[in-house]
Amino acid sequence: MNCEVCQxxxxxxxxxxxREVLRCILHTVLFHRALGLVRPKDIDLELFEITYVQCGxxxxxxxxxxxxxxxxxxxxxxxxxxxxxxxxxxEVKNKQATWFTxxxxxxxxxxxxxxxxxxxxxxxxxxxxYSSKVVVDPGAESRSARRAAxxxxxxxxxxxxxxxxxxxxDHIPPIPNLEGVSFPYEITISSSSDSAFGMDMLKRMxxxxxxTMLS
Amino acid sequence: MDxxxxxxxxxxxPMIIDIILVRESPNSSHTMLSNDVFTETVVERWIVxxxxxxxxxxxxxxxxxxxxxxxxxxxxxSVYSMLRLLPAYKAFRKKSSLKQSCNFDINYKVCSFSxxxxxxxxHSMKKYSFVPVEAQQGRLxxxxxxxxxxxxxxxxxxxxxPLEIITDYVGSPLTDPMRAFSIRENHHSAPSRRHSxxxxxxHRDVSLLHNHNQPLSGSPPLYRSPYExxxxxxDAYINKNQNQRLTSFQKTSSEDLLSPPxxxxxxxxxxxxxxxxxxxxxxxxxxxxxxxxxxxxLSPNLSDPSRHHSLPPLSPRNTKYDxxxxxxxxxxxxxxxxxxxxxxxxxRDAKEDSGRFSSLLSSSSSPRVGFSRSSSRLSFQxxxxxxxxxxxFIVDDVDPPDMQMSPNLDARNSSEVSxxxxxxxxxxQDAAVGALVHMLRTAPPLxxxxxxxxxxxxxxxxxxxxxxxxxxxxxxxKTSDALEELKTYKEMKNLLLSKSNAHMxxxxxxxx
Numbered sequence: 001m002n003c004e005v006c007q008x009x010x011x012x013x014x015x016x017x018x019r020e021v022l023r024c025i026l027h028t029v030l031f032h033r034a035l036g037l038v039r040p041k042d043i044d045l046e047l048f049e050i051t052y053v054q055c056g057x058x059x060x061x062x063x064x065x066x067x068x069x070x071x072x073x074x075x076x077x078x079x080x081x082x083x084x085x086x087x088x089x090x091e092v093k094n095k096q097a098t099w100f101t102x103x104x105x106x107x108x109x110x111x112x113x114x115x116x117x118x119x120x121x122x123x124x125x126x127x128x129x130y131s132s133k134v135v136v137d138p139g140a141e142s143r144s145a146r147r148a149a150x151x152x153x154x155x156x157x158x159x160x161x162x163x164x165x166x167x168x169x170d171h172i173p174p175i176p177n178l179e180g181v182s183f184p185y186e187i188t189i190s191s192s193s194d195s196a197f198g199m200d201m202l203k204r205m206x207x208x209x210x211x212t213m214l215s
Numbered sequence: 216m217d218x219x220x221x222x223x224x225x226x227x228x229p230m231i232i233d234i235i236l237v238r239e240s241p242n243s244s245h246t247m248l249s250n251d252v253f254t255e256t257v258v259e260r261w262i263v264x265x266x267x268x269x270x271x272x273x274x275x276x277x278x279x280x281x282x283x284x285x286x287x288x289x290x291x292x293s294v295y296s297m298l299r300l301l302p303a304y305k306a307f308r309k310k311s312s313l314k315q316s317c318n319f320d321i322n323y324k325v326c327s328f329s330x331x332x333x334x335x336x337x338h339s340m341k342k343y344s345f346v347p348v349e350a351q352q353g354r355l356x357x358x359x360x361x362x363x364x365x366x367x368x369x370x371x372x373x374x375x376x377p378l379e380i381i382t383d384y385v386g387s388p389l390t391d392p393m394r395a396f397s398i399r400e401n402h403h404s405a406p407s408r409r410h411s412x413x414x415x416x417x418h419r420d421v422s423l424l425h426n427h428n429q430p431l432s433g434s435p436p437l438y439r440s441p442y443e444x445x446x447x448x449x450d451a452y453i454n455k456n457q458n459q460r461l462t463s464f465q466k467t468s469s470e471d472l473l474s475p476p477x478x479x480x481x482x483x484x485x486x487x488x489x490x491x492x493x494x495x496x497x498x499x500x501x502x503x504x505x506x507x508x509x510x511x512x513l514s515p516n517l518s519d520p521s522r523h524h525s526l527p528p529l530s531p532r533n534t535k536y537d538x539x540x541x542x543x544x545x546x547x548x549x550x551x552x553x554x555x556x557x558x559x560x561x562x563r564d565a566k567e568d569s570g571r572f573s574s575l576l577s578s579s580s581s582p583r584v585g586f587s588r589s590s591s592r593l594s595f596q597x598x599x600x601x602x603x604x605x606x607x608f609i610v611d612d613v614d615p616p617d618m619q620m621s622p623n624l625d626a627r628n629s630s631e632v633s634x635x636x637x638x639x640x641x642x643x644q645d646a647a648v649g650a651l652v653h654m655l656r657t658a659p660p661l662x663x664x665x666x667x668x669x670x671x672x673x674x675x676x677x678x679x680x681x682x683x684x685x686x687x688x689x690x691x692x693k694t695s696d697a698l699e700e701l702k703t704y705k706e707m708k709n710l711l712l713s714k715s716n717a718h719m720x721x722x723x724x725x726x727x
Contacts (some may be wrong), residue, residue: 035292166345
């Protein structure tokens with residue numbers, strides 16, 4: 001089975017926008033992959049005029065928020081790197097136990113890469129404005145322009161998700177679980193270190209018996 | 216949605232759903248509504264079609280059905296998400312939040328064929344086709360043609376409310392005693408999204424108001440932002456209208472009404488209201504309980520829908536803390552008014568009044584809590600001073616001739632009741648009144664006991680009566696309406712009597 005990969009458009013965001021943007025994107029993807037009974041919940045973003053849909057699954061929300069917290073911690077520790085969140089869907093295959101592997105194997109059939117470029121100053125552009133001792137208005141204007149551009153980009157990302165979801169349907173395995181998110185998934189965080197960026201993903205794909213995020 | 220049920224075409228024909236934006240023509244924006252020319256623009260066109268294919272050679276497998284089902288689910292999810300991403304959704308949200316102050320409308324039309332777009336229109340529209348879902352008999356395809364840019368319609372300018380200064384604003388949400396009431400009262404006027412407010416998220420809402428420019432990471436987001444816009448003009452407009460209606464009922468010089476932020480009339484949802492930039496923390500002026508007294512007062516027409524929009528809601532004292540028992544509280548309060556409906560003098564001892572009633576009616580339901588709290592709230596309101604406005608109680612619908620039929624009542628009681636009646640009439644809302652009436656109608660029959668009635672009346676001399684004279688406030692009401700309500704209130708009175716009988720009998724006899 002092939003693994004479909006979707007690299008979402010990179011977004012330049014401020015530190016305080018991370019949570020909203022990530023929630024929006026992750027929930028949108030999962031809403032299209034939770035093929036069981038869901039109670040769609042419309043959520044308005046507070047920073048943008050965008051409405052996305054959640055599955056209405058409390059457990060899912062909690063997990064996503066945990067991951068976002070981890071991501072934010074990661075960003076704060078590695079401020080000058082591009083950060084990436086990978087949402088992977090896999091199938092659990094029971095394999096014959098050999099002498100070095102466990103029984104359970106994960107076959108990833110879809111991966112979504114959310115590429116975020118978090119601005120250097122955690123406080124946003126306003127830091128520069130203060131230091132230059134000029135009227136804050138120029139900073140405010142550029143901020144609003146940047147915000148508008150980000151809103152457009154975020155909307156593009158959501159369109160991208162919908163397009164991908166529509167175009168690639170054949171690779172989806174049979175639905176194992178109709179409750180909540182139908183497929184087991186995993187959210188991993190990585191930063192763009194010099195060489196190991198893609199290797200991190202490969203390593204995770206090859207790992208077996210990984211104890212995380214078995215939903 | 217009725218048109219969908221009439222759309223009974225065959226599978227061969229596509230179903231075309233046009234989402235139409237209706238707005239006044241720009242050159243007629245100042246004319247009366249009936250003379251306006253409306254322009255309709257298709258902002259979205261959804262085409263759902265089943266394309267039949269010849270029967271497949273292989274018989275259908277179970278797995279084929281599963282695949283079709285799975286893909287259909289994904290298609291539905293995509294459509295659901297796409298609907299919220301398209302530009303027309305913003306217009307829809309603005310329309311929902313602005314309601315009556317919005318000069319554009321969104322309609323839909325379902326048909327099997329539609330006029331094609333003009334060349335110019337096509338240029339301004341984008342198309343997206345969802346991937347068809349293969350089924351055994353054919354395939355289901357959904358596509359949408361949408362207008363990408365709605366800025367030409369200048370939807371933001373469609374709010375027809377000039378900036379107004381609210382001279383008698385009730386107060387900030389933090390201190391507004393009627394806040395809790397608005398939670399109840401607006402449940403039927405606000406759309407479903409409104410409700411970080413109605414669901415009790417008031418504090419969060421207020422905090423958002425104050426932190427409006429700060430990044431918020433809380434989830435779930437408050438629905439009122441960022442789609443609610445033009446708060447200031449909208450709020451001012453609503454306030455202006457409501458205040459105008461109120462003043463039409465007031466013959467006194469009172470200008471400081473408990474303006475009805477909680478009226479369920481054509482106002483936007485409370486979050487919109489309170490989040491407006493023109494919200495002042497100006498305290499409300501409490502009506503002076505010693506307003507002109509007159510035996511005549513028109514009662515609020517409990518069943519008159521026109522009053523629904525003109526009267527402020529029930530007393531905040533009734534509703535401040537216990538939304539769930541609002542209706543029972545208000546009902547109790549109007550029941551309380553019934554036995555003392557014949558007074559001339561207005562007393563101001565609201566606290567004692569509430570206290571008495573809480574004990575009086577403790578057997579009925581939970582309003583006791585509401586009452587004890589409301590007494591404190593009443594004193595709080597008193598602190599705002601300036602009591603030109605009648606007390607926000609449910610007033611008796613007492614017809615003047617009927618009042619005179621109770622010679623046994625103390626004069627002071629009558630004044631209490633009259634003042635209560637007027638203020639309550641101002642404040643009564645149809646919802647609360649309806650619940651009250653229902654409660655009273657389902658109450659067990661009571662025993663008429665004039666002596667007990669007198670005793671209870673006299674014992675309530677000190678009850679609060681900061682309701683101003685009411686009669687002139689209700690002139691527009693008809694006597695027949697008043698008579699109807701009198702009957703209702705008599706029932707309430709009887710219920711009260713039975714409950715207070717044992718409690719008040721001893722006291723009353725002494726004072727009698």
